[in-house]
Amino acid sequence: MARAAAVADCVQAVLGSRASANRVFELLELLGGEDEEDAACAARACGRLFGALLQRGELLAGPLPAEEACLAGSGSAEDKYKAWMRHRYQECVAGLAELMGHGSFRLKELALCTLMRFVELEAKHPLVAAEPQGSRTFPRERLKVVVDGLLPINEDASLLISRFQEYMEYDDVRYFVIKAVTGSIAQVMQKTKERPLPFYQQNVFSLISPINMPNKESDMVKFLAHKQAFEKMWLSFLKHKLPAGLYKKVLVIMHDSILPYMNEPTLMIDFLTVAYGIGGAISLLALNGLFILIHQHNLEYPDFYKKLYSLLDPSIYHVKYRARFFHLTDLFLSSSHLPAYLVAAFIKRLSRLALTAPPEALLMIIPFICNLFRRHPACSVLVHRPNGPAGMSEDPYIMEEEQPSQSRALESSLWEIQTLQNHYHPDVAKAAAVLNHSLSEIEDDLSGLLELSAYELFDKEVKKKAIDVPLEFEQVRGLFGKKNDIFAEHFTLD
């Protein structure tokens, strides 16, 4: 408390008379000190002090000469004082920037807020004269200090970044942050020479991913420049190799927070193509961005369906992005101009993979397959082949074949779905039994089924009102007392 009072006194003194200007050093000393409490006090006081000075215009505007030169020079005492004070301000900013790397989050936050306040005040009372006369300037240097503070190389600063998000609402701040980030990426990544920096990249991502670009041109004067800066930033970010987790995160937000705001979305083609080629979950996610490019920007993708076909492996029914993937697959396969062999191959592969799928995925994929049959009646030979060869020893379909055209899917039948009619889940069995009969004209609605989770299924089942509960009639003889009990063979009750 005593310290706080002393600091407040000091601020009063400096602001009160120029004679006691030297007391500024006390503050700066505290700011660089070890004690957390003192540093916080000093930071707050500095904010107040230099804020007031900026508003009064007691800091030298224009290019700043070196301190010695300035003091030795022949300017008026007023000018000398201002220049001297400006140097103290510079020192203070440096001290605050240092504080942003401090261990305590409170201090970091305080330093961030103080710096942002300086940025705001400097924009109103510019220290550097604008180049073309009359236009306004933005204190880029200060903002660069802030951005550098926000993107440490060795630690996760997501908390501080989320605190910073409130400033990103302002168009000018956002624009110059984008510029600063672009510069920072170029600078930092050049040094590392293609070695991924997980923390740094993570920080950059958490800073730039929530950027809300304005939607309309009327919102902003230089919308185009803004877009270009945004595009440049992302391209420079994605140019470098990303860790796998970050890769997925970028792909997840690609379609709705990056591509729509780019000036030229086609520039993303390279990135997406590479991602699509990686395989696994990353490919599934890249599909969404690719879809937008194909659909809205006339991207010609050779062997797209072959690639999509090869994406189908047992894990697609188990991954988190199942809903998104099947939503897109449904879109891709909705064209009625697809050849029957291709659709048949997809049907056959999906149903073959369904043999390892959990019930919630099965409840989605069976109507999905039914829809494919409705769209492509030529495929119905898969479920209805009246005069086919009687006793085949092999399924003609070749699962390992990568070319859908070579997979001989049209010669096969959907034995997999017939197998699923014996599935333990009653709803799955019922759904599979639908293919025994001729299908209705109207397509099933998949939207509700895509997001189905196992817990929802369970909950639905448990909440059903039972009319009657059949009971086991075989008299119990003990825990493992049933006839031919498997447990009795392998477990003991010890």
Next chain:
Amino acid sequence: MGKAAKRKRKVSVPSTAKGPVKSAMAMVKSNPFEVKVNRQKFNILGRKTKNDVGLPGVSRSKAIKKRTQTLLKEYKEREKTNVFKDKRFGEYNTKISPEEKMIRRFTLERQKNYGKKNIYNLNEDEELTHYGQSLAEIEKMNDIIDSDSDTEERGTLSAELTAAHFGGGGGLLRKKASSGQQDEEEEKPKSRKELIEEMITKSKQEKQERQTQRESALELTEKLDNDWKEIQTLIARKTPKSEKKDKEVEKPKPDEYDMIVRELGFEMKAKPSERMKTEEELAKEEQARLQKLEADRLRRMHGLDEQANKKKPSHVSADDLADGFILDKDDRRLLSYKVRRIGLEVTSVKASSPTSCSKQDFCLVSFCFYFLVPESYETFKSLLAGRTIEQQLIILDRIQKCNHPSLAVGNKAKLEKLFGFLLEYIGELATLDLPELRTIDKLVLPLYNLCQMFPEAASDSIKFILRDAAHDMEELIEVKGRATLPGLDMLIYLKITSLLFPTSDFMHPVVTPAFMYMSQLLTKCRITTLQDVIKGLFICCLFLEYVSLSKRFVPELINFLLGVLHISLPKKRAQGYTVVHPFSPVGKNLELLLVCDKKDLESWQKQNLPLSIVTRLKETSRTEMNHIRLSCLALCFDLIKKCAALYESLPSFHEIMHPVRVLLTQHVPVNEYPEKMQEWYHSALKELENKVKQYTPLISEKKKPVPLKQYTPKIVKVLEFGRKQGGSKKEQERKQLIQRHKRELKGAIREIRKDNQFLARMQLSEIMERDSARKRKVKELLGSLSAQEGEWKAMKRKRGKN
């Protein structure tokens, strides 16, 4: 139309006049001049004619008579204001009974006459009466009447008889008799012939009556005899000896003993109960019962119940507008097990057996015989705490018996609660550091019995446990992103579920959620330790047991077994097969089941895995761990073998088993395994390999042609012409009412018109009468005047002459 009026008049005719009118009517009807026949133009078959014959004269005279009695009276009294007042006491008071009324009247009269009217009349006394007539008066006339009537009543023949036999003494006698009997009713004199005929018919009738009476009496006695004979034969068959004895004794003299025997004969006989069944029969019955239950189970397994329960598309008529309007709803209920009572019997028998067998051990331990159902779980636990298994069983048994639902009203709810407590207790036993699985093994019995008694409550509490567990797991996944396999208690609960409920049903309120839960366990939970593997294998066993009868396909099971095999292999790129979620081809937690130690491999013996291993594995040594690993592997091979046997019939069996086969043939280092393990391995592989590959193309079921809807007009058969048809009952009633109203209105107008005519006639006749009277009077006057004039003239002439 005239009918209504006629009917009305008929009703209002005073009853006293009915008799003569009837006879007159008969007379009139026979008179062809009185009858008016309404001739029909066409004879229509089936039409009922009511008004084909009318009696216009009769009806007219009746109407006139009625009018003179009512309307004319009113007309004549139209300007008279005098009113007749009935001042008799209580004449119109219905509340007073007639006797009381008479008494009150009598007292009133007496009061009025109180006080002497004539002060000079000294011996004024009450007049004595009999039947309201003064005795004095009766005394005066009595003698004459009595003597007369007496002789006549006794001595004279009846008038009819005399009339019939002696000509009846002519019209005089007849007239006298008729006037004596019927005062005003004038009867036509009957002819002699008629009288005789009447008499003959009467006597004949009497004779016939007597005859029938005799016959019916005869019949009754005959019937009684027959009945007795039947009863007699019964007695004879049941107790031939006593019957014989009866007869011997009966003949000489009926004594008291006979009486009793006879009475016994009429009494209800005690019927012999069905004989005790032999063991063979019992076994047969039991078999039949089980067969029925099995058939039930199969039906449910194929989900036929559900289809039957679904509303069948009802017949759609050609006129159906397909607007979804359905008149009746389907409220058939599901077929249910009818085991409950039988189950109860079994329960009591089985439950009592441990008591009897363990009694000798427990003569020392005496606990009270009456147990209340504990109110809370804590009291329940304290009740069982510290007892041996047998004692616990006895306590549970007694609680059940003392609180049987048939004994008191609230017992059902209490015992239902007991089921929950017991489940909780079992769960607690399973989560102990040293799980008391032997106790649980025994406690399953009372659990089963309770479940048989209260299926709904049991299913609810197990569902509750499942829901809790699933909810916990869901929360874990949300918070941590991964879940762990549950403790031994959940595994035991799942096992108990399979004991209590039929797991082969197509859809079951408890088993289906249990399936879902187990599926989540096998797909969502990370396998990080050896315990997890054992738990997972336990769940695999559960799955296999659940589907062992229904042979349903469980993808998770195959996936998990594949994963288990995968983690028993040394780290390398998997080729030709893919493992899915809980397992990953690369990364952590691989080689969990890998055993490299040669010595351990050789010393391994297949052992049954103790379940308690799930809770404590840490203190076991390395060798033991390796042995457990190998046992797990052996179990896995066995499960694969069982799966192969189970899913043999599935059309894509080979596709399902393909990854497993690839792994077994290409990756598993068979040669390094001990011999026993190789046996397991080969038996599993053999089961996989020697299955025929048979694929027949699918053919979907033929579509039924849908009949076209035709909007043809509705055609209704007309069965009777002339009658108004159609419309609902209400509408018909309304129509009827309208018609009746119309008819009544017409009738009333007609009546009013006739009344007016009648009145006019009356007025006219009055005027005519008055006129004629006046004319007569004028004539008289004129006559007298002319006579006077004549006399006067004659006098004048006389005088003139004279």
